[in-house]
Amino acid sequence: MTIFQSLIKKEALHIVRDRRTMIITLVMPLVLLLLFGFAISMERNDVRVAVVVDRHTPQTREIVARMQADDYFSFTGIVSEREAEDMLRRGETDAILFLRSEDGRLTAHIDADASNPVVGQASSAYIQNLVSGNAKVPVLTSTMYNPQLKSAYNFVPGIMGMIFILICAIMTSVSIVSEKETGTMDLLLVSPVKPGVIIFGKLVPYFLLSCVLLCVMLILAYTVLGLPVSYTIVSVVVVSMLYVVLSLAIGLLVSTIVSNQVSALIVSAVLFMLPVIMLSGMIFPIDNMPAFFRWVSCVIPARWYIEAMRKLMIQQLEFRYILQEFFILLGMTVLLLVLSIKKFNTKHSAYEF
Amino acid sequence: MTTPAIEINGLTKRYGSLTALDDISLSVNTGEMFGLIGPDGAGKSSLYRILATLMAPDSGSASVLGLDTVKDYRALRLRIGYMPERFSLYPDMTVMENLHFFASLFGVKIEDNYDLIAPFFGQLEKFPDRMAGKLSGGMKQKLALSCALIHRPDILLLDEPTTGVDAVSRSEFWDMLATLRQKEITILVSTSYMDEATRCGRIAMMDRGHILRVGTPDALAAGLGENLYNAVSADMFGLLSALRKLPEVSDCYTFGATLHVVGSDRFDSAEAERRLRREGIADARIYPAKGNIEDLFIKLAGNE
Numbered sequence: 255m256t257i258f259q260s261l262i263k264k265e266a267l268h269i270v271r272d273r274r275t276m277i278i279t280l281v282m283p284l285v286l287l288l289l290f291g292f293a294i295s296m297e298r299n300d301v302r303v304a305v306v307v308d309r310h311t312p313q314t315r316e317i318v319a320r321m322q323a324d325d326y327f328s329f330t331g332i333v334s335e336r337e338a339e340d341m342l343r344r345g346e347t348d349a350i351l352f353l354r355s356e357d358g359r360l361t362a363h364i365d366a367d368a369s370n371p372v373v374g375q376a377s378s379a380y381i382q383n384l385v386s387g388n389a390k391v392p393v394l395t396s397t398m399y400n401p402q403l404k405s406a407y408n409f410v411p412g413i414m415g416m417i418f419i420l421i422c423a424i425m426t427s428v429s430i431v432s433e434k435e436t437g438t439m440d441l442l443l444v445s446p447v448k449p450g451v452i453i454f455g456k457l458v459p460y461f462l463l464s465c466v467l468l469c470v471m472l473i474l475a476y477t478v479l480g481l482p483v484s485y486t487i488v489s490v491v492v493v494s495m496l497y498v499v500l501s502l503a504i505g506l507l508v509s510t511i512v513s514n515q516v517s518a519l520i521v522s523a524v525l526f527m528l529p530v531i532m533l534s535g536m537i538f539p540i541d542n543m544p545a546f547f548r549w550v551s552c553v554i555p556a557r558w559y560i561e562a563m564r565k566l567m568i569q570q571l572e573f574r575y576i577l578q579e580f581f582i583l584l585g586m587t588v589l590l591l592v593l594s595i596k597k598f599n600t601k602h603s604a605y606e607f
Numbered sequence: 608m609t610t611p612a613i614e615i616n617g618l619t620k621r622y623g624s625l626t627a628l629d630d631i632s633l634s635v636n637t638g639e640m641f642g643l644i645g646p647d648g649a650g651k652s653s654l655y656r657i658l659a660t661l662m663a664p665d666s667g668s669a670s671v672l673g674l675d676t677v678k679d680y681r682a683l684r685l686r687i688g689y690m691p692e693r694f695s696l697y698p699d700m701t702v703m704e705n706l707h708f709f710a711s712l713f714g715v716k717i718e719d720n721y722d723l724i725a726p727f728f729g730q731l732e733k734f735p736d737r738m739a740g741k742l743s744g745g746m747k748q749k750l751a752l753s754c755a756l757i758h759r760p761d762i763l764l765l766d767e768p769t770t771g772v773d774a775v776s777r778s779e780f781w782d783m784l785a786t787l788r789q790k791e792i793t794i795l796v797s798t799s800y801m802d803e804a805t806r807c808g809r810i811a812m813m814d815r816g817h818i819l820r821v822g823t824p825d826a827l828a829a830g831l832g833e834n835l836y837n838a839v840s841a842d843m844f845g846l847l848s849a850l851r852k853l854p855e856v857s858d859c860y861t862f863g864a865t866l867h868v869v870g871s872d873r874f875d876s877a878e879a880e881r882r883l884r885r886e887g888i889a890d891a892r893i894y895p896a897k898g899n900i901e902d903l904f905i906k907l908a909g910n911e
Contacts, residue, residue, distance in 0.1 A: 260711040264700065271699040437695035441754075444659050444689045445712040446681065 257447050261455030268429065269459060275425070279463065283417045283471055290409035291479045301377040304330045304338045304347040309355045317353065317385060326380055342367055349377045351385070410475045411563030412536030414494065415556040417471070418464055418501045419530050424522040426460050426505030431518040434509075453598065457502050464498040475567070486566045489573045493566065496583050497559045503590035504555075510597040530556040558582045610673075612637040612762055612793040613658065617667035620653050627653040629816040630667065635795060635809075640788050642807030643797035644900060649813040651797040652692055655766040658795070659689040672761055685713070688760035692767050694751040698740025702731050702750055705739050706757060713758035723790065724753040727783045745776030752783070763787065765796040769803065781806045801901035812904055819907040824900055831898035831906065836876055838866040840883075840891045849886050853879060860905060867902060868893065 270276060303321060307314050322329045330347050341347045342365065352363040362385045368374025430453075433439040442452045468491065475481045504526060512518045531537065533547060534556035540548060551557045562579035565571045573580075613635035620628040627650045635641045643651050656662040658671055660680035669676045674683040696705050706728075710717050721728075727749045731742075739750060748768060755763065765784075769777040781803065784794055796807065804810050805824045812819040812827070820827055838859070840846040843866065850859040850868055856879075858869040868874075876893040883891035 257711060257714065260708055264697065264704075264708050267700055267704065268697070436698075437691040437693050438697060440656075440659070440661055440691050441689065441695050441709070442712070443661055444684055444687065445709075446684045446714075447712055 258451060258455055261447075261452065262459055265429070265456060265459040269463065279421055279425070279467070282420075283413065283467055284474065286413045286417070287410065287471060287474050287479070290413060300328045301326060301349060301380055302328050302330050302347045303349050303351055303377075303381060304341055305332050305351045305353065306335050306338050307332055307353045311355055311360065313360050314353045314355070317351075320384060321351075324384065327384075338365075348373065349381060351381055408564075408568065409536075410471070410479065410481065411560045411567060412534065414468075414471055414563060415497070415534055415536060415560045416527070416530050417467060418494070418498050419504070419522075419526050419556060421464050421467060422460055422498055422501030423505040423508065423526050424519065426457060426502055427508035427512070427518045427522055428515050429460075430456055430506070430509035431512060432515050435514055449598070453506065457506065460505075461498060461502060464501075465495075468494050468498070481567055482570060484570050486570050486572070489576070490563065490566050492573075493559065493562050493576070493580060493583070496580070496587060497555065500555050500583060500587040500590060503587060503594055507590055507594035507597065510594060529554045533557065534560050536560055555583060555586050558586075610637050611635060612639065613641075613669070613671050613795060615654075615667070615669045618654070618657065618664050618669055619666045620650075620657065620662070620664050626816050628657075628664070631816070631818055632667075633811055633818060633821065635793065637793055638788070638791050640784060640794045640796065640806075640808045642804055642810040643795065643813055644799075644801060644804045644810050644904070645797075645813030646799055648815065650816040651813055652766055654813075655689070655691075655764055655795075655797065659687060659764055660684055685758070686761045688755040688758070688763045690751050690755040690763070690765045690768055692770070694744075694747040696739040696747065696751055696754065699738060701736045701738055702742070703735040705750060706753055709754040710757045715758045717757065720757055720759045723759055723787075724756050726786055728753045743776075744772045745779065748772055748776065748780060749783075752780075756787075760792070762793040762795070765794065767797050767799065769798055769800065777803070801899070801904060804900040810900070812900070812907065814904075814908050820903070827903055828897075828899050831903050834870040834872070834874055835896045835898045835902060836868040836870060836874075836893050837862075837896040838868050838891065838893045839864075840888050842888060846883070846888055846891055849883055849888055849891075850879075853882065855879075858905070858909065862901070865896075867896060869902075869906065 349366040366378040562576040615633040
């Protein structure tokens, strides 16, 4: 067995023997994907609507008929105005549609329960759509790339952005720092093995682990979550690999700065996990942020990764549409690698990498 | 043999405003078992890190086996066996996995050098699949030593190998080192247990970045002078404060179950006993003591 092989074997033993970490790394991506894909759904099925009609006309009948036929609605009946408000208050309906005819013209008014703003917005938008379909000049809205407004795979890029930071940055930095803490790093360094080989031997296992996770997540996204399959998957893999290397560089950099496992965990989590969740556009759209945070988000690698992934996975665009994101990520990777290797070298004084 | 295995010249290392090693010079002969004795914070570990090529000194130079620790560190790393302060092993790897791993780092096979570690690794062989983290302190120590020796180094650097190990294992460990010495391996060993100093051929006493004395344990203890006495009484605390008040007592400190009294030239034990009786300590007994390294250390450290 070569030195490099035994370094990797050793690291693999650490990963496999730490059962808790193993379970978290394997189970968490799956749980997150499925949770965001199905349970935490931003789309709205079965909007319960009660209708109040002051005078039946063919027009109102058509609207009601269409609502009954639509999968997105569950029609709770035509009720009186007072009854409708009671139903809304008791939570028996999500929205009330008032149809009033004045001088032969039909006006529609929607009262939606917005105690959950997302649900309120979605249901009123659906009803609006339904009613306006009846207008003289129909407004045509087509939701491109995601025609059914499915949120299931909207989260896939964001979750991938998060998982790789977790596995690569946090796990690598903790594992390097733990060797420093226990003193085994000293033993590795006094051996004839070059420090570069030692560090490489620490990074490769986590790279391989990330590749396995990438496969699992992609398979899940393309099968269970129903992401459309196309040749852009090649670009998805390429960009993800780049992002994995970038995350490893972050982990290495963190490990050269901090001196114990707890601070490695805190630094990685606070500096990298939180921004990934809050500022990368994974949950909150970047365009809606105050200018300051928009600027901050520019230096967060996950922002560019997630943007690129959205374009590749959801919009199914070709590689040339993500060149900007790709080169920003590439630049960040090179910068971080150079920085962390430099930092590692100065830490280990006069000795070459 | 007279060629020095370790040659240290004016070595200085600072961490910010703290001077860990202050202009240290030392020479260790080939084949010697040399002890670095000193309390925590004396600078022993810093010296080890420089000798093990893990750290460069701020000024001065050190050479091990004729190789400079900074310039020739690559060649040197093949020839030193280093055991850091804590037993640095992988607790989640088994006994054999640890040994195999360290052998592979040096590109050697366990079988080739097994004769060297056999005397103490034999006990570990009974449970090759036990996790290193589940071993007792003494067993961990044996495994760590095996790992440090597996590439048959010419010199062993052991940084406080007996700290945190029970008394029986400590004694066993020194016996193991004695067998290694017969195989012509130079050993530099540090300890904060003064009583272990006698197990070394020569020792250097270190305190706060300085080397206080170098010599054989016997010669050092002999240089202590004759005015050392034991003092005992049922009321040890009363005895201590009473003795410290006597003008001809230059120092008095607890030493195991007794007090050690360092007298000036005018000190007379019979006279002192009489004086103590007058002060109400009737059972005070003072008799000559044989000084050891610890007494010397207290004396030297007090002079600083």
